[in-house]
Amino acid sequence: MTIIFQPILHHTLVYIDNLLLFSGTPDEHHKFLQQFFQIIQEYGIMISDKKSTITTTFVDFLGMKIQDGHYQPGPHIAQELLHFFESNFTKKQVQQFLGIINYIRDFLPHVNHHTSKLSALLKKNPPSWLEIHSDAVKQLKQIAHNPPPLKLITDGKQILQIDASDESWGAILLEECNGKETFIAYASGQFPDTQKHYHTIYKEILAVKTSIKKFEFHLIGHRFLIRLDNSAFPNILNFK
Template sequence: MAKLRKAKIFTKLDLRWGYNNVRIKEGDEWKTAFKTKYGSFEYLVMPFGLTNAAAAFQRFMNDLLHDLLDVTVVVYLDDILIFSKDPGEHSKHVQEVLQQLAKNQLFCKPSKCHFHVTTVDYLGIQISPQGFSMDEKKIEAVTSWPTPKTVKQVQAFLGFVNYLRRFIPDFSSIARPLHNLTQKDKPWKWGEPEDNSFQELKRRVTHRPVLAHSDPNKPYFLETDASGVAMGAILSQRSEDGRLHPIAYMSKSFNDAERNYDTHDKELLAVIRALEEWQIFLESTPQPITMFTNHCNLEYWRKS
């Protein structure tokens, strides 16, 4: 996704037939044999459900679009995203991909394709020149989610919003009462803390936060904080308007041992976890990294 920085126009393609576009190696068809009341059959093309199907198909797509990958194309399985920094060149970039698909007898599903748009939904995330935001369909699903009545319903809700946690500051702290309900041997009790947690997560989702594209040529600003049970962090960069804009959020719950740490160690652990989480951004930056924390004693951690 970092390659989409400065992209201004997008086209999304969805391949027809997915895995079935890959022919099984001649002589290996017997490995897919299955028996029915009508007789025994073998697949000639790769079916869904094979252990290595996803990896094999991704490798196939990477090889197919090798020269264009991360230059004008991002591909995940049968979802292809074409992007251009110069709108005038976008038609050329789309044509290059379509020619490569046609050459290999691969066809798209028109109803799922979007051409020459400035905002596109890709892999459950809305992408625009301004950055990344939540897919509108996912926002609607969360805001209309009924109050859970069972542990399984709580788990289903947490599983769904967990995909959106990158957009929700302090996710772990907010969701803690709901996570506690899913613990084994814990009796079901939906009270005020649980309802507040549920409603706050829904409220945070409706804010539709936008995460800015990262720019490796600009300095990074990292803000961390820790509570008794969890830590949170924000990675930001300063944009042209002079304000800090979030690139990513993260939050993690402390395990039983970490909850026994003193305040200083929890705050330091939050810094370490954040640096590990965003190592891909921070490790190679030539710019200084500015840290923000509300625990002043961390300034002297090397001397202690």
């Protein structure tokens, strides 16, 4: 499907047999719709009238609500989390719970701080269920209940904001338009045991590298600003 819609791929999202066509103006949208219908006619692709919506400012696509240049998870995702009790998960329940959280992790800052406690229960010799695990479930339910919408990326200045601590790191991808910064996505992770003894500056370098890889889809082909609270970082870049 991706190959078929290559001529309009810069204005089309393709996921299996789900298609989302988007544009900036009505005239531009009409142009891409004409190309779209030419392509499906050429390849004999049938579309369902009942499942199709044309020229709308709001759409529910793959469980995400998209409107006015922003998107956020539908309320059904938070409802799924409420089905889980907050104690004594089985291994399968831990996997299911984390699977739902991972689907919306781009909306949740420092989510790994909580998920790492539950991920420990999936190891070969897991610890017993403790209060910290119940607290992690409660916190994740709370922050996932009504996550703020994220902005769809445009042509503004992109900023990658990084923070690293002793055991974990966090990143925010922002976009600056007309002097205003808006959130594009969040990322976070834990440092493995072999890296926890590293100096803070090296941890921030690792966080930068991992974050760029995480947001590669947004950053590739663009100049962007890396924002850190460590004044020594620029000196390392200039080191010869």
